[in-house]
Amino acid sequence: MASLAPASFGAALAAAHDAAGAQHYPQGTLYVVATPIGNLADITLRALHVLQLVDAIACEDTRHTQTLLRAYGIDRPGSRLLAVHQHNEAEAAQAVVARLAQGERIAYVSDAGTPGVSDPGARLAAAVRAAGQRVLPLPGASSVTTLIGAAGLVADGGGDGNASSSAFVFAGFLPSKSGERDTAVQALSQEPRAVVLLEAPHRIENLARALSTLGERRVTVGRELTKQFEEIATVAASALPDWFGADRDRTRGEFALVLHPVAVSGDGGAEGERVLRLLLAELPVKTAVKLAAEISGAPRNTLYDTALRIRNEAEQD
Known part of the structure; x- marks a missing residue:
């Protein structure tokens, strides 16, 4: 304080x-x-x-x-x-x-x-x-919203700032036991949305090693947020242990971390359009887009644009 x-x-x-x-x-x-x-x-x-x-x-x-x-x-x-x-x-x-x-x-x-x-x-x-x-x-x-505001949450691989990029999951503190922590990290690897984590100084290096298995997925680290020695940095998950090891002061203080969202693959986009076309036959655009995004993981803004295109094509036929 x-x-x-x-x-x-x-x-x-x-x-x-x-x-x-x-x-x-x-x-x-x-x-x-x-x-x-x-x-x-x-x-x-x-x-x-x-x-x-x-x-x-x-x-x-x-x-x-x-x-x-x-x-x-x-x-x-x-x-x-x-x-x-x-x-x-x-x-x-x-x-x-x-x-x-x-x-x-x-x-x-x-x-x-x-x-x-x-x-x-x-x-x-x-x-x-x-x-x-x-x-x-x-x-x-709140450290959660404070770091979210500074992280610049855009999906890895060039996301477009859509709902899939701005949505996040709050996971808080992961288990302290290494096996349970590793299992939790592997579960988070399947989460396409951003994930917010909290950690104490005596466990931050253990968490960094666990997160390093996520490879090139970006992580924003917020240390001592709003305090005199505040530090915010974004690095690849694989580089986290080296980032902390480069300066021992980086392991001091309280931590919030954001695991950035992942890009939706081309296949995900194709699947999203397939699901969207099926839903549009029965539902209003807004509802169909929302459900298609939840089912396929495709970006909601992209699906909305696709829905308008599909409707325009139908009107011209």
Whole structure:
């Protein structure tokens, strides 16, 4: 977490009150609050306001959250911080539900980023919703979308920026055991869409070796995203071990990685058109294109253009 003096956020706290203070914040609600993944300035004004407003803050690590709050100049007593982490989430969720039933507003924050995305928070949100109480999300920083935005996801081999290139799968952390990790990587090799992975520094080199079996498929590595020593690089999967080995500093920090999408082969395009022609005989263009893309893996934009051509040809006959 970047280090900034609390006084730096005095104007932000005032702006948060001015911008968000007049909005409605219902009681008996769990506020799921995204916090910065590194750069403290990436907090939202609504998040700052809610963290001051709520009756209690449930958090993955109370000490970490207290440090975060103080960095923003928010003073909350320790008694208002509730520990809700991966080891006690199911039990602690019931205590949160009970407090919400009494009309309290409670925020939940993980150590960094958006709760519930490879962090605690999902079970808590599910328990609150199951109890018939409201969960209100406050969007913000996420390493997943941060790296996606910088990766330039175009299918390997010259994709055209279509749906097959922009779609992605979030896989998070792969298994820590080598055999299970290798099996997971081989499964991902069959996934044509982009895949987002997360990894810790002590396992990043093991992951790099596992991914290297994917050959020339490109991988974008995001290290220490939004922090002072942020580094983003795209290399072939086969070159990942050497890339990390070239500079030991590259194995430090927290990591997000994007396995780039693969190009659709010519055969896939032919199959896509074959399926599309069959579907167009029974379905509207939009529906036929969507289903043909899902069945064949061919790019949706390409199939849409093909569908218009087929319809034009039919009208001219």
